[in-house]
Every structure is written in structure tokens, then in C-alpha cells.
Amino acid sequence: MQHLRSGNDTAVKGQKKPVKMKNSFRIWFILLGFVCVCGVDSANVTIQSNPPMSGGFVQTKPEDTVSLTCTAIDSAVPEELQWFRNNQEVSLKDGNRVNTSHVCVQPVSRDDNTVIFTCQLRSNANAKASIQLEVQYPPTLGVHEEKWVEEGSNTVLSCDVRAYPPVSVVWKKDDKLLDLSSSSYKTSNNGMTATLSISKVKQDMHQGLYTCEVESSIFGITGNNFTITVTDKVTKFPLGPAIAGVVVVLATILLATISRWDRIMKCFKKD
């Protein structure tokens, strides 16, 4: 840069006192300027990954390891590197910062899905490169559940459908697709939990084996089962016999008290 500026000065002076600059000098200045620009500003970084990335993504799965290496390229001077995990700086040990820097994700977890790792030069944040993790995992769904539901009450079945790539969900009863036009069924799915709500359960209509069946483009079809047994409406507390029982107990106490009445009266008289 210094060389370019002094070149301009000469040119300005040249206007007052026309001194023709030698062509060879001009080329010399231009060349020096070019070298300066290349040497200082063209340093950049590149990321290599294991497993290798494709299209800016690294495909992986839970429990695996992803290692990333960032290298400063075309740098004339030692360059300090920085790593960011989703905009949060990763702290690096000494000896893992200059020219080349490694970071490791070990073990990969489901929460690492869509996380972006960025490496950049501390001296120039425009010199940076990024990769994104794509963590593929199947849904967990849950285990076979047995439910006893009282006739006339409501119940909810739910499946953990979190997965990547996302899955599609259908509900079945006794291996047949559920007829959702029936007003007693309602479904929901927010990508985390899929639910089937059944209202006003009736034994003849609703008792049976239910399945949430999910389909993944990678992991295929899986499901979880629920057995619903509809129980009779629990009869209210039998009031008649209970009252009779209480009456008998009270009567017994009363009779016992009367038979000891004189002794009790003596006690009172003592006082």
C-alpha cells in the first residue's frame, strides 16, 4: 500500500512539474501493490471433516465422532484461528490455534442436529468457513402401554416421534387405519409428540389394540402399541349398607355406655 501511495504523490507532483515517470517504475509499483493485496487480504480458511462433508453438511448419527480441521490458506504470516459452535466461541487449547486448529464432537448427540461450526481468522472475520451437522436418528416412540379406561371417560395416547429426518405418523386400531371422521377421535403432532385423544370411551367402540405407526425415509416403519380395556363405570359408594354399619356401631356404643351408666355417674359425682 505504501508503494501505491508514493506512486500517486509522484503523479500529483507530476501535474505541476511534468516529469514523465519511467514505465518500468509504474509496472514495479503496480506489481508491489498486487503482492501486498494478495499477501495480506487473501488469507482465508478452509475446513476439512471426518466423515467428509457434502454440500456444506456432515452427515452423522448419535454416538459417532465428527472431527473438524480448519486450516489458514494463502497466509503470509502466522494466523490465529477461532471456532464457533452456533455463534458461541469454542475455547481452544494453546497449540491448537495457529494456522491449523482441530475440534471434535464426541459423542455426537441428537441435540447436535443442525448445529453450525464456523472457523475464522481472528484478524479478519470475513475470512471464514462453515459446516453444518446433520444428525440422523430414529424416533424413540415408547414401550407397549396397557390402559384401563372407565366407560364414558376420556383418554390420551402419545408417542415420542422426534426423529431426523422427520417421520410421518398414522394411528391404527386392531391393525386397521383409524377412522378419524369419528368425532370421538382427535389427533395432534407437533414433531415431538403425536397424540390420539379418545373422548367418551365406549366399550363396544373403543376397546382394542391401538398403534401409532411412524414411517421414516431412512429407518423404515416402526410403531408402538397400546391396549385399551374399557371398564364398567365404577358404581358410587354403597351408601345404604354403610349407613346400616354405622348405625350398628353407634348402637353398640350406646348400649355399652348405658350399661355402665351408673359407674360413669359415680365418677362424675366424685368430682
Ligand SMILES: *[C@@H]1O[C@H](CO)[C@@H](O)[C@H](O)[C@H]1NC(C)=O
Ligand atoms: C503459520 O504459517 C505462517 C505462514 O505460512 C508461517 O510463517 C508460520 O511459521 C506458521 N506457524 C506455525 C506455528 O505453523
Ligand SMILES: *[C@@H]1O[C@H](CO)[C@@H](O)[C@H](O)[C@H]1NC(C)=O
Ligand atoms: C473466504 O472464502 C469464502 C468461501 O470459501 C468466501 O465466501 C469469503 O468471502 C472468503 N473471504 C475472504 C476474506 O477472502
